[in-house]
Every structure is written in structure tokens, then in C-alpha cells.
Amino acid sequence: MAGISICGVSKKFTGRNDAVQALENATLEIADGEFVVLVGPSGCGKSTLLNIVAGLDVADTGQVYEGNKPVKEPGRSRSVVFQDGALFPWLTAQKNVEFGLKQMGLNRKERAERAAHYLQLVHLTKFRESFLHELSGGMRQRVAIARALAMEPEVLLMDEPFSALDAQTREDLYVSLQEVWERTRKTILFVTHNVREAVVLADKVVLMGIRPGRIQTVFPIRLARPRHAEDVDVAKVAHQISMGLKESLALTRNEEYDEGWQPEGSGLLRPADSVLGDNI
Numbered sequence: 001m002a003g004i005s006i007c008g009v010s011k012k013f014t015g016r017n018d019a020v021q022a023l024e025n026a027t028l029e030i031a032d033g034e035f036v037v038l039v040g041p042s043g044c045g046k047s048t049l050l051n052i053v054a055g056l057d058v059a060d061t062g063q064v065y066e067g068n069k070p071v072k073e074p075g076r077s078r079s080v081v082f083q084d085g086a087l088f089p090w091l092t093a094q095k096n097v098e099f100g101l102k103q104m105g106l107n108r109k110e111r112a113e114r115a116a117h118y119l120q121l122v123h124l125t126k127f128r129e130s131f132l133h134e135l136s137g138g139m140r141q142r143v144a145i146a147r148a149l150a151m152e153p154e155v156l157l158m159d160e161p162f163s164a165l166d167a168q169t170r171e172d173l174y175v176s177l178q179e180v181w182e183r184t185r186k187t188i189l190f191v192t193h194n195v196r197e198a199v200v201l202a203d204k205v206v207l208m209g210i211r212p213g214r215i216q217t218v219f220p221i222r223l224a225r226p227r228h229a230e231d232v233d234v235a236k237v238a239h240q241i242s243m244g245l246k247e248s249l250a251l252t253r254n255e256e257y258d259e260g261w262q263p264e265g266s267g268l269l270r271p272a273d274s275v276l277g278d279n280i
Contacts, residue, residue, distance in 0.1 A: 002067035002077070002154045004030040004053060004186060009062035010212075011048055021258040022048045023214035025062070033185040037202035039195055041245065045213025046191045047159055053158050053189060054080050076104070079148035081158045087132055087144060093119060094128040097147045104151070118146040121183065122176055138169035140175060140206045142201065149184065159189040161199065171229055176199050178226050195245065217244055252274050 023045040030036045038046045053059040053064050055074040064071040066078065085094050097115035106114070119128050130138055141161055148156055162170045178201065179249040181188060192198055198205045202221050209216040219241055223233050234251040 001086065003032040003034070004028075004155060004189065004252045005061050005065040006030075006049070006053065009052060009064065010051065011045070011057070011060050020214035023052075023059075024214055026208075026213060026215055027062075028218075032161050033052045033179055033187055035188045035190070035201060035203045035271050036206060037190045037192060037198040037204075038208060039192055040199045040208030040213070040216075040243070041210055042193070043211050044208040045138075045211065046208055049208075049213065050080075050157055050159050050189060051190050053155075054078055056080070064118060068158065077154040078153045079156055081141075081144050081148050081156070081161045083160045083163055085141060087147070089132045092129050092131055093135065093143045093146075096132075096143055097188040098149050099152050100147060100255060112239060114120070114150050115146070118122055118150045119143075121144065121149065121180060132146065136169065137165050138173055139175060140250060141165065145177070149180070150184075152190075153186070155187045158188065160191055160193070163193065170197065174229065175226060177201060182225070195242050196229050197235060199223070199234050199238045199241065200229055200231075205239060205241055 004177055006028040009023055009026045010021070011021055013020045023042075026045070026049055028036075038049065038171075040046055041135070044211075048057065052059050054069065055071050055078065066075075088099065091099065094112070094115050097118060098111040101114060102110040113200060116125070116128065119125055122145055122148065124142055127135060127139060132143075135143070144161070162173055174197070178188075190198075190201060195205075199221055204221060206215060206218040207217040207219065209266065219237070221237060223231075223237065227234055
């Protein structure tokens with residue numbers, strides 16, 4: 001097992017019109033076996049930071065370390081679960097989980113046994129021969145989690161994996177993911193826009209500020225597990241964190257929305273008494 005050290009990471013993207021500073025001097029320590037959730041307004045660099053930790057992108061300055069080893073490229077010790085699951089619809093749940101294991105060179109028996117183990121861990125044993133169109137959205141995301149875990153990584157990286165799901169399905173997956181984490185004690189870095197989701201899942205919630213993305217505040221979560229989104233204590237802590245988001249969200253709106261735009265004239269509609277009977 002290994003922790004993650006993010007040391008002074010900055011990243012700029014250059015477009016046709018201008019350059020965008022996505023991250024600036026982001027620094028964070030994630031302990032071995034810790035469940036950390038990044039939250040923040042749209043465009044604050046959460047997913048960019050996760051991609052750099054995954055080795056899918058490279059920082060302009062600064063460095064990410066897994067244990068004592070610098071992260072320079074993707075590796076088997078870090079598995080990623082994306083928002084859409086990125087599964088293969090022509091394969092069964094079992095074969096989707098086995099896919100990466102085949103690339104690793106495991107024989108058929110080893111692949112089948114390991115895939116079966118992780119499908120059992122996410123409670124999908126009865127559906128291992130099902131194709132994706134036969135599974136619900138939540139079940140497909142559990143297949144994606146099983147596939148990532150089957151690689152037996154040191155670190156599990158999750159980029160808004162539940163954002164496209166309905167509230168009840170998300171709640172079911174909160175329970176499942178907490179159970180998986182309790183049993184495996186993987187180091188998990190999870191990205192979300194949902195503050196209550198963050199509080200349900202995390203050992204600590206990391207609030208990122210508006211672009212250029214920086215680590216703004218770290219909130220340790222000292223609530224007993226398992227947690228549920230409707231818990232009163234979860235709601236109280238989520239409210240405290242949300243208050244810290246308000247200023248960043250206001251700045252995001254001012255940056256992304258054309259607040260100065262006004263329609264011609266005094267408004268969208270003229271008062272009724274000024275138009276009814278005009279020019280009669």
C-alpha cells in the first residue's frame with residue numbers, strides 16, 4: 001500500500017484564444033489507506049489533478065509521488081473509475097472485469113477466479129454473465145469498480161463516478177463503496193461536485209478554490225461509518241463545507257456568465273399598459 005504526495009503541482013492549458021491556468025501550486029498529502037474526496041466549483045481543476053495523479057496528464061511544474069516513486073505515466077498501481085464506466089457493451093460483466101487481467105498475462109483460470117472474487121465484493125455474482133444492456137446504471141458502475149479493483153492497485157482514483165445516476169442508486173453505491181473500502185483499505189482519491197456525497201464517503205474533504213485551482217481548505221470528517229446522505233450529522237457537516245463554496249461559486253458565475261448582457265430596451269417585456277392599444 002502507498003500514500004500519495006502532491007507537491008506544488010501547476011498546470012496550464014493553451015487554447016486558440018488564450019491560456020487557462022487550471023492548477024496552481026496544488027499541494028496535498030493523502031495517507032496510505034485514506035479516503036479523500038475533492039470538491040469545488042466547475043473548472044477548479046479537480047479532474048485535472050486526478051488525471052495527473054493517474055499519470056494520464058503531466059504537470060507543468062511540481063511533482064506527484066506514489067510512496068517515494070514519482071508518477072510519470074499510468075501504472076497498474078493506480079486504477080481509474082470514470083463517470084461513464086468505460087465498459088465494453090459486447091462483453092459480459094465477468095469478461096469486462098477479466099479484460100485488464102488478460103492484458104496482464106493471467107491465465108484463464110486465474111482471471112475467472114479473480115473476476116468472480118471482485119464481482120462478489122460488489123454484490124454482482126448473480127449477474128456476472130449478464131451483458132451491460134441487462135444491467136442498471138448502478139450495476140454497471142459496480143462492474144467498473146470491480147474491474148478497477150481486480151487489477152489490485154495500490155490507489156483507486158474515481159472521477160465523478162456516480163454523477164449520472166439517480167438519488168436512490170447513488171445511495172446504494174455509497175453503501176457499497178464504503179463497504180469495499182472498509183474491506184480493502186485502498187487509498188482512494190474521489191472527485192465530485194456533490195458536497196453531501198463527499199461527506200458520506202470521505203475521511204477528509206478537500207475544498208478547491210476557483211481557477212487557477214488551489215487547495216483551499218481541508219475538512220477532516222470524524223463521523224461514524226456507515227454513513228448515509230440523509231443522516232443529520234452528514235447534513236450539518238455538508239452545510240459547513242457548502243458555506244466555504246459560496247464565494248467560489250459566485251466568482252465562477254461572474255466569470256462564466258455574461259452578467260453585463262442586457263436585451264435592447266429596458267427589458268425582455270415592456271409593461272402591459274404601455275403596449276396594449278399602442279398606436280390605435
